[in-house]
Amino acid sequence: xxxxxxxxxxxxxxxxxxxxxxxxxxxxxxxxxxxxxxxxxxxxxxxxxxxxxxxxxxxxxxxxxxxxxxxxxxxxxxxxxxxxxxxxxxxxxxxxxxxxxxxxxxxxxxxxxxxxxxxxxxxxxxxxxxxxxxxxxxxxxxxxxxxxxxxxxxxxxxxxxxxxxxxxxxxxxxxxxxxxxxxxxxxxxxxxxxxxxxxxxxxxxxxxxxxxxxxxxxxxxxxxxxxxxxxxxxxxxxxxxxxxxxxxxxxxxxxxxxxxxxxxxxxxxxxxxxxxxxxxxxxxxxxxxxxxxxxxxxxxxxxxxxxxxxxxxxxxxxxxxxxxxxxxxxxxxxxxxxx
Amino acid sequence: xxxxxxxxxxxxxxxxxxxxxxxxxxxxxxxxxxxxxxxxxxxxxxxxxxxxxxxxxxxxxxxxxxxxxxxxxxxxxxxxxxxxxxxxxxxxxxxxxxxxxxxxxxxxxxxxxxxxxxxxxxxxxxxxxxxxxxxxxxxxxxxxxxxxxxxxxxxxxxxxxxxxxxxxxxxxxxxxxxxxxxxxxxxxxxxxxxxxxxxxxxxxxxxxxxxxxxxxxxxxxxxxxxxxxxxxxxxxxxxxxxxxxxxxxxxxxxxxxxxxxxxxxxxxxxxxxxxxxxxxxxxxxxxxxxxxxxxxxxxxxxxxxxxxxxxxxxxxxxxxxxxxxxxxxxxxxxxxxxx
DNA sequence: GGGTTGTAGTGAAACGTTTCACAGGTGGCA
DNA sequence: TGCCACCTGTGAAACGTTTCACTACAACCC
Numbered sequence: 001x002x003x004x005x006x007x008x009x010x011x012x013x014x015x016x017x018x019x020x021x022x023x024x025x026x027x028x029x030x031x032x033x034x035x036x037x038x039x040x041x042x043x044x045x046x047x048x049x050x051x052x053x054x055x056x057x058x059x060x061x062x063x064x065x066x067x068x069x070x071x072x073x074x075x076x077x078x079x080x081x082x083x084x085x086x087x088x089x090x091x092x093x094x095x096x097x098x099x100x101x102x103x104x105x106x107x108x109x110x111x112x113x114x115x116x117x118x119x120x121x122x123x124x125x126x127x128x129x130x131x132x133x134x135x136x137x138x139x140x141x142x143x144x145x146x147x148x149x150x151x152x153x154x155x156x157x158x159x160x161x162x163x164x165x166x167x168x169x170x171x172x173x174x175x176x177x178x179x180x181x182x183x184x185x186x187x188x189x190x191x192x193x194x195x196x197x198x199x200x201x202x203x204x205x206x207x208x209x210x211x212x213x214x215x216x217x218x219x220x221x222x223x224x225x226x227x228x229x230x231x232x233x234x235x236x237x238x239x240x241x242x243x244x245x246x247x248x249x250x251x252x253x254x255x256x257x258x259x260x261x262x263x264x265x266x267x268x269x270x271x272x273x274x275x276x277x278x279x280x281x282x283x284x285x286x287x288x289x290x291x292x293x294x295x296x297x298x299x300x301x302x303x304x305x306x307x308x309x310x311x312x313x314x315x316x317x318x319x320x321x322x323x324x325x326x327x328x329x330x331x332x333x334x335x336x337x338x339x
Numbered sequence: 340x341x342x343x344x345x346x347x348x349x350x351x352x353x354x355x356x357x358x359x360x361x362x363x364x365x366x367x368x369x370x371x372x373x374x375x376x377x378x379x380x381x382x383x384x385x386x387x388x389x390x391x392x393x394x395x396x397x398x399x400x401x402x403x404x405x406x407x408x409x410x411x412x413x414x415x416x417x418x419x420x421x422x423x424x425x426x427x428x429x430x431x432x433x434x435x436x437x438x439x440x441x442x443x444x445x446x447x448x449x450x451x452x453x454x455x456x457x458x459x460x461x462x463x464x465x466x467x468x469x470x471x472x473x474x475x476x477x478x479x480x481x482x483x484x485x486x487x488x489x490x491x492x493x494x495x496x497x498x499x500x501x502x503x504x505x506x507x508x509x510x511x512x513x514x515x516x517x518x519x520x521x522x523x524x525x526x527x528x529x530x531x532x533x534x535x536x537x538x539x540x541x542x543x544x545x546x547x548x549x550x551x552x553x554x555x556x557x558x559x560x561x562x563x564x565x566x567x568x569x570x571x572x573x574x575x576x577x578x579x580x581x582x583x584x585x586x587x588x589x590x591x592x593x594x595x596x597x598x599x600x601x602x603x604x605x606x607x608x609x610x611x612x613x614x615x616x617x618x619x620x621x622x623x624x625x626x627x628x629x630x631x632x633x634x635x636x637x638x639x640x641x642x643x644x645x646x647x648x649x650x651x652x653x654x655x656x657x658x659x660x661x662x663x664x665x666x667x668x669x670x671x672x673x674x675x676x677x678x
Numbered sequence: 679g680g681g682t683t684g685t686a687g688t689g690a691a692a693c694g695t696t697t698c699a700c701a702g703g704t705g706g707c708a
Numbered sequence: 709t710g711c712c713a714c715c716t717g718t719g720a721a722a723c724g725t726t727t728c729a730c731t732a733c734a735a736c737c738c
Contacts, residue, residue, distance in 0.1 A: 003456075003479055005724055016688045021726060031686065046475065051454040052400075053724035056391040056693050063455075071419055071435065077411035084437060088444070093451045096410065096435035098423060105427070112432045115390040116402075117342075136385065140342055224620060255624045281563060282621040285594045289626075344694055355718045360696060370716065392694035395723050681737090688731075694723105701718075707711085 004045040013041035024049070055117065062092045064308060065113050066122040066147075066301075067106065071098040073222075073252070074280040075297060076124075079147060082301025083122055090309050092119065101126055101221070107133070118142060120308040122301075124149050128192040143311040143318075145304045149192060151322050157307040159323045161295040163193045166327040167200020170247045170275045170293055171214070173329055175205060177336075179245040179273060180212055185230045185257060186249025187219040194222075194249045197277060201247055215243055222249060227256020228263075234272065235264035245273035245335065251280045251292055258286055258334065273335040289332035296325050343384040352380035363388070394456070401431045403647060404452050405461040405486075405640075406445065410437040412561075412591070413619040414636060415463075418486060421640025422461055429648050431458065440465055440560075446472070457481060459647040461640075463488050467531040482650040482657075484643045487532065490661050496646040498662045500634040502532045505666040506539020509586045509614045509632055510553070512668055514544060516675075518584040518612065519551055524569045524596060525588025526557040533561075533588045536616060540586055554582055561588060566595020567602075573611065574603035584612035584674065590619045590631055597625055597673065612674040628671035635664050 010017045015034060022029045023038040030038070041047075055061050064087045068076040080096055087094040097113070099106035103126050110133055113121060120143045125131055134144050138155055146158035174182050184201055186194045198216070205212035217233055219226035227248065234242055234257070248254035254276030258268055268274055268288045276283060279294035303323050311318045349356040354373060361368045362377040369377070380386075394400050403426045407415040419435055426433040436452065438445035442465045449472055452460060459482045464470055473483050477494055485497035513521050523540055525533045537555070544551035556572055558565035566587065573581055573596070587593035593615030597607055607613055607627045615622060618633035642662050650657045 006726095007724080017725095018688055018690095018727085019686085022687085025726075029686075034686080046478070048450075048475075048479075049454045050395070050456065050724050051451075052391045052395040052456065053693090054454075054726075056389070056395055056695085056723090057725045057727080059693070061391075063451075065434075071410070072413060072416035074411060077416070080410055080437070081439075084439075088447070093436070093448070095404075096437070097432070098419070098435070100420075100423075108427070109432070111387075112390075112402075115388045115393075117389065117391065136387075139385075140387075224624070255621070259624055282594070282624070285563070285598055285621070285625055287624060287626050287628075345696095346694080356695095357697085357718055357720095358716085361717085364696075368716075373716080389694055392723090393696075395693090395725085396695045396697085398723070679738105683734105683736080685734085686732090688729105690729095691727085693725085696723090697721085699718105699720095702716090704713100704715080706713085708709105 003050070004047040005050065006047075009038065009041045009045055009047050012045060013037045061117055061119045063095055063116070063118050064092050064120045064122070064305065065095050065097055065118045067097045067099055067109055067113070067124070069099055069101050069124050069126065071096065074282075075250070075278050075295070078297035079301035079304070082298035083305040084301070086302050086305035086309065092309075094305075099126055103127065110134075110137075114140070114142070120144070120312050122147050122304050122308060127190065143308055145308045145311075147300065147304050151324065155320065157311060157320045157322065159300050159304045159307065159325070161300065161325045161327050163196030164200035164203070166277060166293040166295070167197035167202075167247070168204040169327065169329040170197075170277070171201035171204035173291075173331065174245045174247065174273065174275060174335060175208055175212060177245070177273065179243075180210070181215070181241075181243045181245075182212065183215045183217055183234065183243035183246035184249070185217045185219060185227065185246050185253055186222070187226075188221070189218060191222075197247075197249050213243075217246070219253060222252055224252045224256040224259070227253035227258075228260040229256075231257045231260020231264065235261065235266060243272065245275070247275045249277055251276040251278045251283050251290065254290055254292070254334075255282070255286055258288060258290065262287060269334050269336060275335050279330050284332065286334070288334045291332045291335040292330050294328045294330050300325065342389070343386040344389065345386075348377065348380045348384055348386050351384060352376045400456055400458045402434055402455070402457050403431050403459045403461070403644065404434050404436055404457045406436045406438055406448055406452070406463070408438055408440050408463050408465065410435065413621075414589070414617050414634070417636035418640035418643070421637035422644040423640070425641050425644035425648065431648075433644075438465055442466065449473075453479070453481070459483070459651050461486050461643045461647060466529065482647055484647045484650075486639065486643050489531075490663065494659065496650060496659045496661065498639050498643045498646065498664070500639065500664045500666050502535030502666075503539035503542070505616060505632040505634070506536040506541075506586070507543040508666060508668040509536075509616070510540035510543035512630075512670065513584045513586065513612060513614060513674065514547055514551060516584070516612065518582075519549070520554070520580075520582045520584075521551065522554045522556055522573065522582035522585035523588070524556045524558060524566065524585050524592055525561070526559060526565075528557060530561075536586075536588050552582075556585070558592060561591055563591045563595040563598070566592035566597075567599040568595075570596045570599020570603065574600060574605060582611065584608075584614070586614045588616055590615040590617045590622050590629065593629055593631070593673075594621070594625055597627060597629065601626060608673050608675060614674050618669050623671065625673075627673045630671045630674035631669050633667045633669050639664065
């Protein structure tokens with residue numbers, strides 16, 4: 001019941017309080033005999049360090065937090081696992097928080113993480129643009145690494161995948177397969193990744209010799225459900241106006257579109273080809289195996305954590321870096337009509 | 340840079356340290372004029388509470404932790420979201436930790452969470468059975484709620500879904516559809532859920548009038564990959580010996596089996612029917628929409644969090660409860676050959 | 679033997695809160 | 709006027725660590 005503290009351990013072992021602390025933190029300063037006495041006392045009393053006190057005194061925590069947009073999006077779970085590996089190897093602990101793409105929940109989480117004085121923060125903010133809230137972290141000495149957002153900010157590191165390049169890959173592939181009316185499904189367009197992927201696709205098509213059309217189908221979110229709704233829209237168009245291929249801003253949307261089109265009796269890829277984005281594990285297991293733009297997700301998490309820890313160690317003279325990874329197109333049946 | 344503390348705020352506002360604390364914690368004790376002065380000082384200095392100190396003094400945290408087996412398993416992400424909603428409504432914060440089904444990582448996470456003196460712990464332990472490690476939490480006054488594990492333990496609450504009933508549902512369904520040679524794909528069998536689902540299925544078949552066979556295909560894990568390997572085993576059997584239906588311990592396995600069988604040229608459900616477990620979002624989007632046993636996942640998380648908070652409040656006179664939810668069978672194409 | 683060096687262990691101070699007994703001041707009431 | 713009650717605000721104590729200046733003692737060297 002009563003949580004034993006260092007003082008009780010000291011008394012029980014017949015040594016001073018400072019000695020117990022030394023056993024815990026610098027065991028080499030203590031003679032083996034004394035050390036053993038202390039360790040025995042610790043076991044006997046079931047003593048466990050109080051991290052609050054330790055942290056209060058030390059002024060720093062060994063906990064790194066990652067605040068993601070959606071815990072149930074496989075993209076983020078892989079990023080988390082990459083980051084986890086690095087943080088744990090460094091002897092720290094990674095805690096995962098979820099904003100659910102809700103600015104208020106993001107705010108709340110940031111508030112509590114700042115109060116906790118976490119060692120550092122990996123975050124994908126809900127909105128792109130300026131983040132005074134994150135500047136507060138930096139000012140307080142808590143390094144922040146942006147994940148898949150806001151590359152190039154002068155006062156923090158960032159890791160991202162080149163979404164413009166990803167958009168290009170997808171559109172070029174579809175154009176090469178002979179598609180001339182192409183749709184882009186994604187939204188909200190305020191999300192930078194969505195906008196970038198769209199711009200990349202548009203740019204790729206504009207670079208082509210022959211004219212290509214890129215019709216925008218805006219969705220309220222990046223979910224399977226939103227994809228189904230977009231499919232309804234697509235199905236409602238006359239065959240001559242309907243895009244013969246769509247590029248979706250992520251795989252959840254793509255799976256939704258696939259399901260929706262199938263429900264409407266449209267065939268993939270014969271009537272409409274689909275390319276998704278993220279290459280989640282289930283992309284290959286979809287009703288029609290899904291072509292997708294693959295991002296090095298775990299790598300993203302690993303690098304983000306490494307940058308964070310590096311900044312956290314090199315107090316003072318740290319150069320912020322912006323790492324950009326290149327995506328890769330994985331072609332499967334959903335876009336392979338002409339192969 | 341220098342994180343402002345309460346003392347500096349007090350000085351800046353021209354009041355005493357205790358008054359600032361009162362403004363923060365019991366604003367009604369402070370006159371409006373003074374309160375405003377203090378609030379202004381707080382804003383001006385960018386003061387943010389130090390949770391370590393607060394927690395040290397208070398002896399308790401407002402952070403609830405959930406330690407899951409696999410952050411990237413959709414089952415757990417839904418449980419997390421359910422728990423999140425409840426904890427946040429209560430003004431707390433939920434942090435997610437991942438054991439990755441590795442006992443050593445579980446151990447490490449538990450160590451750090453105990454040091455942090457979290458308010459409570461929702462956990463799905465890697466191994467079933469006795470958990471002296473968790474008893475330590477309870478002894479220290481940190482309530483523990485088991486999620487989908489170890490129902491009936493006298494010193495902690497638990498929430499679970501009736502896996503035996505789930506197994507029965509699946510097997511009865513397949514038997515009714517006329518299958519007599521049925522396979523069970525799952526493992527390791529040391530995982531209680533796997534064993535329960537198997538037992539439920541076996542029991543349902545034993546209750547039948549006509550003899551039914553339940554052949555066990557053990558897998559090393561509950562992943563898509565393991566499912567693919569199980570499919571190889573199935574495909575290698577002669578058609579007359581091969582089960583005409585398999586019940587998989589979870590949907591990841593089922594998707595893997597589906598993929599693997601298809602790759603071997605076997606048709607689902609014509610050659611082999613499949614029933615999965617969990618009804619993850621992608622079950623319906625699989626190459627062949629997957630029949631599955633659905634668990635009330637978010638409900639599980641919500642209830643777990645509610646039990647935890649209740650125990651945390653009602654210090655002393657709390658009755659541990661064990662809530663068992665009933666699963667539900669969702670029939671889709673993968674098992675619907677005779678419909 | 680005096681001085682130096684090194685090793686083991688000590689205990690007070692400090693980290694930033696919250697709480698609590700208490701002090702000053704104001705107004706009401708007899 | 710004297711007493712009491714009430715409202716605001718005060719500042720010291722306590723939470724459990726880590727750190728650091730310090731003591732005690734032994735060993736070594738000249």
